[in-house]
Amino acid sequence: MEPRKLIVYIACSLDGYIAKPNDDLSFLDRVQKEGEDYGYHDFIANVDTVIIGRRTYDWVVKQVGFFPHSDKETYIITRTSKPAQDTINFYSGSLTELIFSLKSKKGKNIFCDGGAAIVNALLKENLIDEFIISVIPVLTGDGIRLFQNGRPEQALRLISAKSFETGLVQLHYQKFSE
Amino acid sequence: MEPRKLIVYIACSLDGYIAKPNDDLSFLDRVQKEGEDYGYHDFIANVDTVIIGRRTYDWVVKQVGFFPHSDKETYIITRTSKPAQDTINFYSGSLTELIFSLKSKKGKNIFCDGGAAIVNALLKENLIDEFIISVIPVLTGDGIRLFQNGRPEQALRLISAKSFETGLVQLHYQKFSE
Numbered sequence: 001m002e003p004r005k006l007i008v009y010i011a012c013s014l015d016g017y018i019a020k021p022n023d024d025l026s027f028l029d030r031v032q033k034e035g036e037d038y039g040y041h042d043f044i045a046n047v048d049t050v051i052i053g054r055r056t057y058d059w060v061v062k063q064v065g066f067f068p069h070s071d072k073e074t075y076i077i078t079r080t081s082k083p084a085q086d087t088i089n090f091y092s093g094s095l096t097e098l099i100f101s102l103k104s105k106k107g108k109n110i111f112c113d114g115g116a117a118i119v120n121a122l123l124k125e126n127l128i129d130e131f132i133i134s135v136i137p138v139l140t141g142d143g144i145r146l147f148q149n150g151r152p153e154q155a156l157r158l159i160s161a162k163s164f165e166t167g168l169v170q171l172h173y174q175k176f177s178e
Numbered sequence: 179m180e181p182r183k184l185i186v187y188i189a190c191s192l193d194g195y196i197a198k199p200n201d202d203l204s205f206l207d208r209v210q211k212e213g214e215d216y217g218y219h220d221f222i223a224n225v226d227t228v229i230i231g232r233r234t235y236d237w238v239v240k241q242v243g244f245f246p247h248s249d250k251e252t253y254i255i256t257r258t259s260k261p262a263q264d265t266i267n268f269y270s271g272s273l274t275e276l277i278f279s280l281k282s283k284k285g286k287n288i289f290c291d292g293g294a295a296i297v298n299a300l301l302k303e304n305l306i307d308e309f310i311i312s313v314i315p316v317l318t319g320d321g322i323r324l325f326q327n328g329r330p331e332q333a334l335r336l337i338s339a340k341s342f343e344t345g346l347v348q349l350h351y352q353k354f355s356e
Contacts, residue, residue, distance in 0.1 A: 014311075014334060014351065015325035016194040030333070123317070131192075137336045137351060139301070141329035147193035151319035155208070156192060158315045158345035167336035169349060173192065173315060 004103050005129035006051075006110045008119055009043055010146065011168075013136050017143035018116060023059060027138050031166040038134055038170055039162075047072065048108035051098075051122075054078035054090075056115040069113070077118050099127045120148045130174045131156070137167035182281050183307040184229075184288045186297055187221055188324065189346075191314050195321035196294060201237060205316050209344040216312055216348055217340075225250065226286035229276075229300075232256035232268075234293040247291070255296050277305045298326045308352045309334070315345035 011028060012018045019025055031038075050069045052060070057076045061067050067074070067088070075091045075098060082090040091098060099122070102110055112119060112128065122128050133146075155176040162170045189206060190196045197203055209216075228247040230238075235254045239245050245252070245266070253269045253276060260268040269276060277300070280288055290297060290306065300306050311324075333354040340348045 014309075014349070015329075016323075020331070027331070123319075133192075135349070137334040137354070139325065139329065139332045139334065141331045142327050145194075147317065149320050151193075151317065153198070153205070153319045154317045156315040156317065156345070158341060158347065161339050161341040161347045163336060163339040167334070169336065169339040169347075171192070171313070171347060176315070 004105075004107050004109055006099055006103075006112060006122070006127055007043075007047075007130040007132060008112045008114075008122075008128055009040075009132040010114055010119070011134040011136055012146045013138050013140040013143075015139045015141065016145050016147060017140045018114065018146045020140050020143040024143070027136055027140050030138060031134075031136055031164070031168045033166050036164065036166070038164065038168060039132075043132065044111070046109050047111040049073045049075070049102060049110040050113055051075045051077065051110060051118065052113040053115045053118040056113065056118075060113075069111075072111075077121075095121055095127065096125045099125075116144050116146055116148060119146065120151060123147075123151050123154070126152070126154065126175075128175065130159075130172070133171045133173075135169045135171060182285050182287055184277055184281075184290060184300070184305055185221075185225075185308040185310060186290045186300075186306055187218075187310040188292055188297070189312040189314055190324045191316050191318040191321075193317045193319065194323050194325060195318045196292065196324045198318050198321040202321070205314055205318050208316060209312075209314055209342070209346045211344050214342065214344070216342065216346060217310075221310065222289070224287050225289040227251045227253070227280060227288040228291055229253045229255065229288060229296065230291040231293045231296040234291065234296075238291075247289075250289075255299075273299055274303045274305065277303075294322050294324055294326060297324065298329060301325075301329050301332070304330070304332065304353075306353065308337075308350070311349045311351075313347045313349060
C-alpha cells in the first residue's frame with residue numbers, strides 16, 4: 001500500500017490569489033461548467049482526512065451552510081483548542097507532529113483545504129507531498145496570495161499539466177527530494 | 179496584416195517569483211536543456227521592438243556583457259531620460275502614449291522583457307495583449323514577484339498550456355475583452 005500523502009488541492013488566479021479582498025471568490029464562476037468538476041470527485045474519493053484553517057472552516061460553513069467533509073476525519077487548525085465533535089477535531093499543536101502522527105497510521109490521502117496561512121505553515125515545515133493547483137484564466141489583481149514570502153526553496157517534479165475548455169489549467173506537482 | 183501585440187514573455191517559479199533575493203536566477207538552471215529553447219527562437223523572430231526597465235537592462239548588460247536585443251528598437255523605461263544611442267531609446271514619458279504610438283506604426287510584435295515594475299505598470303494601464311509565462315517546477319520561497327498587489331481585475335483567454343520534459347509548463351494567455 002502506498003504511503004498517505006498530504007495534498008493541497010486548490011484554485012488560484014494566474015497572479016496567484018486564492019481570493020480577492022473580502023473573501024470574494026466570484027472569479028471562480030468563470031470556470032463553472034455543468035458536468036466538469038476538474039477531477040475533484042476522483043481526488044476526494046482517495047481522501048479520508050482533511051486539514052483546514054479555522055477561518056477557512058468558518059467561511060465554508062457559513063457559505064455552504066454545513067461542513068462538506070464531515071464524513072472525513074477533520075483537523076481544524078486553531079489557536080483556541082476545543083473538545084472534538086464527532087469527526088471534527090480542533091487542533092492547536094505542532095503541524096509537524098500532526099502530519100507525522102497521521103502518516104504513521106494507515107489510511108487514504110490527507111487533503112489540505114487551505115487557507116493560505118495553513119498552506120504556508122505546512123510549506124515552512126516541508127510537509128506537503130503534492131500540489132494540485134487549478135489556475136483560473138484571470139488576473140484578480142489583489143487579494144489573498146496562495147504563496148506568501150519567506151519560505152525555503154523547494155524543488156518540485158511536474159506530474160501533469162491539463163488544460164480544460166474553460167481555460168482552467170490544472171498543474172499537478174509532487175515534492176522533489178534532491 | 180495583424181496588429182502588433184505587446185507580449186510579456188517571462189519565466190517564474192510556481193510561487194510567482196521571477197528572481198530570488200539579490201537577483202538570484204539560479205533556479206532557471208533547473209530547466210536548462212541542450213536543444214530546448216521553449217519556443218524563444220520562434221517568439222523573438224516575430225519581435226522587432228523591446229521594452230525593458232532600466233534596472234533589468236543594466237542587469238542584463240552586466241550579466242551577458244552586452245545587450246542581446248540591440249538589433250531591435252529598444253525602449254528603456256527610466257526616470258532619467260538620456261539621448262538615444264543607435265537602437266536604444268531612454269524613455270521617461272507615459273507608457274500608454276509609448277504603446278499607443280508604437281501600435282499606430284506597422285511592425286512586428288513588441289516584447290516586454292521585464293522587470294516586474296514595468297510589467298505591473300503596463301498591467302495597470304491594461305496595455306498587455308499576451309502573456310507567455312514559463313512556470314519553473316520550483317517554489318523559490320521568496321524574491322521579486324512577477325505580479326504585484328493593487329491592479330485591476332483582468333480576464334484572460336487561455337491560448338495554450340504546454341508541458342516539457344524538464345517539468346517547465348508554458349502558459350500562453352491573451353487579454354480577454356468582455
